[in-house]
Amino acid sequence: SGIALAMIIFAYLLGSVSGAILICRLAGLPDPRLHGSGNPGATNVLRIGGKLAAAGVLIFDVLKGMLPVWFAYLLNIPYFYLGIIAIAACLGHIYPIFFHFKGGKGVATAFGSIAAIGWDLTGLVAGTWLLTVLLSGYSSLGAIVSALVAPFYVWWFKPEFTFPVAMLSCLVLIRHHDNIQRLWRGQESRIWQKLKKKR
Ligand code: G3P
Numbered sequence: 001s002g003i004a005l006a007m008i009i010f011a012y013l014l015g016s017v018s019g020a021i022l023i024c025r026l027a028g029l030p031d032p033r034l035h036g037s038g039n040p041g042a043t044n045v046l047r048i049g050g051k052l053a054a055a056g057v058l059i060f061d062v063l064k065g066m067l068p069v070w071f072a073y074l075l076n077i078p079y080f081y082l083g084i085i086a087i088a089a090c091l092g093h094i095y096p097i098f099f100h101f102k103g104g105k106g107v108a109t110a111f112g113s114i115a116a117i118g119w120d121l122t123g124l125v126a127g128t129w130l131l132t133v134l135l136s137g138y139s140s141l142g143a144i145v146s147a148l149v150a151p152f153y154v155w156w157f158k159p160e161f162t163f164p165v166a167m168l169s170c171l172v173l174i175r176h177h178d179n180i181q182r183l184w185r186g187q188e189s190r191i192w193q194k195l196k197k198k199r
Helices: 002-015 019-027 042-049 051-074 079-094 107-115 119-136 139-157 159-175 177-185 191-198
Strands: none
Touching: 002 051, 002 079, 019 042, 019 051, 042 051, 042 139, 051 079, 051 107, 079 107, 079 159, 107 119, 107 139, 107 159, 119 139, 139 159, 139 177
């Protein structure tokens, strides 16, 4: 339907607004695409700009995934389209039309869309990310492990959303190929080092 298509386009455009690039620009911080890991995301802003800027980026990028799905749900758009809308938001973040199609890794935005499904699921996925990061010290490993298990959680709670969530997981995992190589070689930087370097 027309409204569903409009929401898909809206989700992609909103997803294309990079929280990291925007907030760093507004806060007078270095361009996250040129510093640290080069990734325009909350983790890298933590590395180059500190906790407050990183928290802002995280909230902004989570909302990009959450709001379009919520709006679409309130507009009674069929479930099938909710998944497409979530994927569109994530694709916007990863391939932003406003930034030469060079965006982030989609972790916060995919999480936002999954969080829109329900609070139990939100807690499980966030808990998995947090536990992995606390145990390993790697933000990227938190994202990788969460992406791997999220489809199973969704399959358990809301099976009708398993396929779109699996698609989101694939996007996130594909975007972490560099991190996977660094982790494998033992060259990935830990989140604590990032914080220490800053202070
Ligand atoms: O959220 C992205 C994170 O998983 C990895 O970011 O900057 O360490 O490559 P980064």
